[in-house]
Amino acid sequence: MPHPGTSLVYELVNLELESVRRKGNGNLMDSSEQAKQELENIEQQIRHLENIAGENQEARKQLQVLHGQIETLRRQMTVARPWMKTELARHPQRPYTLDYIERIFTDWSEIHGDRGFSDDPALVCGMARFHGEDVAVIGTQKGRDAKQRVYRNFGMPNPEGYRKALRVMRIAEKFHRPIFTLVDTPGAYPGLGAEERGQAEAIAHNLREMVRLRVPIIVTITGEGGSGGALAIAVGDRVLMMEDAIYSVISPEGCASIMWRDAGKRELAAEAMRITAGDLSEFRCVDDIVPEPPGGAHSDWDAASRLLGQALHKHLSELRAKPIEEMLAQRYEKFRKIAQFYTE
Numbered sequence: 001m002p003h004p005g006t007s008l009v010y011e012l013v014n015l016e017l018e019s020v021r022r023k024g025n026g027n028l029m030d031s032s033e034q035a036k037q038e039l040e041n042i043e044q045q046i047r048h049l050e051n052i053a054g055e056n057q058e059a060r061k062q063l064q065v066l067h068g069q070i071e072t073l074r075r076q077m078t079v080a081r082p083w084m085k086t087e088l089a090r091h092p093q094r095p096y097t098l099d100y101i102e103r104i105f106t107d108w109s110e111i112h113g114d115r116g117f118s119d120d121p122a123l124v125c126g127m128a129r130f131h132g133e134d135v136a137v138i139g140t141q142k143g144r145d146a147k148q149r150v151y152r153n154f155g156m157p158n159p160e161g162y163r164k165a166l167r168v169m170r171i172a173e174k175f176h177r178p179i180f181t182l183v184d185t186p187g188a189y190p191g192l193g194a195e196e197r198g199q200a201e202a203i204a205h206n207l208r209e210m211v212r213l214r215v216p217i218i219v220t221i222t223g224e225g226g227s228g229g230a231l232a233i234a235v236g237d238r239v240l241m242m243e244d245a246i247y248s249v250i251s252p253e254g255c256a257s258i259m260w261r262d263a264g265k266r267e268l269a270a271e272a273m274r275i276t277a278g279d280l281s282e283f284r285c286v287d288d289i290v291p292e293p294p295g296g297a298h299s300d301w302d303a304a305s306r307l308l309g310q311a312l313h314k315h316l317s318e319l320r321a322k323p324i325e326e327m328l329a330q331r332y333e334k335f336r337k338i339a340q341f342y343t344e
Contacts, residue, residue: 082270086252088244089223093298097124097139097182103305105130105137111168120161122153125168131313136172138165138233139182156189159202162232166206169213178216178316181233188229203232210235211332216319218312221245237331238315241277243292248275285338
């Protein structure tokens with residue numbers, strides 16, 4: 001006969017495993033981390049159960065079932081992790097460009113308009129000071145409430161936004177000011193008006209011109225880095241990525257709709273696309289990963305800004321020590337070889 005407490009502990013462990021399953025299927029990374037901690041607690045309980053079971057064969061069979069359930073859960077949580085990162089990168093309380101500017105830079109002065117069509121609130125551009133040095137700051141901006149989201153076009157720039165960004169970059173080059181760009185966008189706006197005004201040409205123009213700018217450029221993916229809409233302000237000497245950000249050619253939902261004709265397979269798509277900071281660092285698409293405070297950047301804006309500010313200062317100091325011609329050559333080679341992992 002099994003020890004009288006064995007069945008009771010077994011039932012309790014099963015109940016906790018079910019709780020972990022529910023949390024592991026949640027939408028936020030907080031739930032995933034909590035589920036991991038509970039899974040570790042369950043393993044401790046199983047070790048206790050093994051001591052109780054002794055040589056009892058029935059109890060041993062129960063333990064084998066529990067071990068199998070834990071391994072299955074671990075695999076499921078590993079597959080779901082990139083999608084959880086995606087959810088966290090899109091968290092509505094995550095700091096946006098203006099939040100970082102307020103905390104990292106001083107003397108911010110915004111510049112409006114592309115001198116051709118209009119201003120684009122989805123892309124904020126201007127001059128500021130960083131550790132006493134004049135710099136240019138450019139970044140995509142999302143809105144917090146419904147009114148702001150509409151005003152900022154949900155962080156999706158139009159062609160005039162990219163032209164405004166390039167205008168500010170050229171001003172920065174003229175006055176020898178480093179350029180910082182902060183990227184958090186689902187992608188460039190795909191509307192009819194944007195296409196009529198030359199969306200693709202504006203993005204392509206930025207890509208070409210950013211390679212040539214004779215000042216240090218440091219890019220940071222702070223949330224979503226979506227396709228060419230992100231890349232249009234992401235050609236730089238250093239490309240940094242926040243720990244819980246994502247960077248991809250298409251959204252996981254879009255990829256799933258194309259590959260499986262089912263947007264519900266977004267978690268599989270996120271896993272296959274390798275869109276997290278760790279994956280992209282391994283592929284040499286990003287140069288450094290900026291850590292975030294426990295729980296993510298949305299949990300502590302000041303701490304997230306402090307960590308990003310430290311990373312920006314470090315990389316700017318390194319770039320300042322290089323001759324301009326060497327810096328430009330390395331920038332060009334960096335993007336020429338950015339997909340070299342396919343041929344190694």
